Amino acid sequence: MQTWLEPLIKIAVLVGALQGAVAYLVLVERKVAAYIQDRLGPNRVGPWGLFQPIADGLKFILKEEIIPAGADKALFLIAPISILATATVAFATIPFGYVIPAGGGEPIVLTIAPGLDIGLLFVFAISSLGVYGVVLGGWASNNKYSFLGGLRSSAQLVSYEIPLGLSVIGVLLFSGSLRMETIIERQAETGWWWFAVQPLAFLVFMISGCAESARLPFDLPECEQELVAGYHTEYTAMKFGMFAMAEYQHMITVAFLAVLLFFGGWHLWGLAPYTAGNEVTWLGAILRVIVLSVKVLLMVFFFMWIRWSWPRFRYDQLMDLAWKTMIPMGVLSLLVCAICQEFLDPNDMISRCVLGWLSVAGCILWMALSAKQPNRMATESNRP
Amino acid sequence: MKPDDKNIQWVKEPQLGLSGRMYLGPLFDGLTTTARHFFKTVRGEGMTKQFPEERPEFGNPLIYRGVHRLNKDEQGRVKCVACFLCATACPAHCIDIIGTGAPWPDREKYPQSFVIDELRCIYCGMCEEACPVDAIELTALFDLTGASREEMIFDKEKLLSVYDATIEKEPMRSRSRPPQLTKPDPQDK
DSSP states (O other): OOHHHHHHHHHHHHHHHHHHHHHHHHHHHHHHHHHHHHHOOSSSSSSSTTTHHHHHHHHHHHHHOOOOOSSOOHHHHHHHHHHHHHHHHHHGOOSSSSEETTSSSOOEEEOSSSTTTTHHHHHHHHHHHHHHHHHHHHHHTHHHHHHHHHHHHHHHHHHHHHHHHHHHHHHHHHHSOOOOHHHHHHHHOOOOOOOOHHHHHHHHHHHHHHHHHOGGGGGGOHHHHHHHTTGTTTOOOOHHHHHHHHHHHHHHHHHHHHHHHHSSSSSTTTTOOTTTSSSHHHHHHEEEEEEEEHHHHHHHHHHHHHHHSOOOOOHHHHHHHHIIIIIHHHHHHHHHHHHHHSSSSSOHHHHHHHHHHHHHHHHHHHHHHOOOOOOOOOOOOOOO | OOOTTTTTOOOOOOOOOHHHHHHHHHHHHHHHHHHHHHHHHTOOOOOOOOOOTTTOOSSSSGGOOEEEOOOOOEEEEEETOOOOHHHHOTTOOEEEEEEEEETTOOOOOEEEEEEETTTTTTHHHHHHHHHOOEEEEEEEEEOOOOTTTTEEEHHHHHHHHHHHHHHHTTTTOOOOOOSSSSOOOOOOO
């Protein structure tokens, strides 16, 4: 096979699957929301509402595009493009399977850029660029609500990058590589998924990842209650659609990262990494893709589930959580991982596990004991 | 009311216990609550009724106050005797009757035209109360819609057709027997 053809096919498959997944995740989100609220959700367009995403897409394309009179036209147009482009490009190093057999030759790795040594770093670098779309969109709209949304999101996304980065360093220490394929293989070899060994890092990663993708407990960039719709208030038709797609792609990215870094990627007990004596088969390849997809979908469902379960943060609480809780917890997790890596046998997972869970318990206890009691209502002190 | 009023009860906000301050218990509570509702709806025990397909259930359709109908007697004639009691009782002035001499020997008058503006009607049921011959009744039809105002002005034929459409399910609620001009029944009120 031509060397340029293989990545092209992989890009086509992945981008197509991503756009389809984003369209249908909107439906799934609406269904989950409806079911949690004892409703039925969209069910008029096609059986079980299955053609609803197509109707939504058509609506987005056919609606009138409005550029506000006071808007900075160039930046206003660039913002949705940049946010969607970065959200898509971030998938270049994320494996969406393991390998597939290639007729006697070297098996094809199911990653657009396979074997890239900066894998994880690339994902973080590119997906952090998404904040430009948000800030530019908010600023170029010439609308105060958009502007506030842009400001808030820039502060939020920049703050939560730090604990997000801290939480993955432990994984990198244990895996010994930034390559996504190696991180999964290491988990498959040891049989321990990193969430069991580094629960504190996983906790920090999930909370920060949720904040990075601006999902509901952390939806301050676009909170409807306070900012109309935040940075995309002035956007219409497909430009708004691009913002919405980027938001869902971010969620998929975070779900993928959580599964790859902490839940063993395509690994399930019985699915071993390929070695010389272990033949690459189509069955094994498809099984691995299915295992990975199911894990990612479960993770996405979890994000949707918590969206309707937990209350939102106030902005100062959000910042408090990032700087006063998440960063110290990330540092502690990194410290524990580093100590384990330095002083323990590389294959002694049980001691690492015990230390990891002890650090989580310590953090939660520390949080509980240092928490202030609520004192907003009438108490002895302010009673006349 | 002064702050030191004896009638004021000062309430303290309940203090969080250790598990509450650890957040995990409350967070888990939230997740289980939403999951319970999720699976309840998945099992098909949700609250939603699919309205046009699934009709709501009435307690008693005979006492529901929906669209009017004009009842017919055994010979298929309109029961109304054009006495104008319903139009007089109507607080919304939505009934318009033109009475004329009846072609039949058992009554003096009958409505040449009987028009109800269903948009003006407040569905209070006073016309039904007022009618001495049980000619006008309110049915259990509640989902009345129309594309124009003219469509919602029901004339005699339409009101009689409502009778044809609903008589199977809702029998006439007769309180009095048909009036007889020649020899009044002593039991008749």
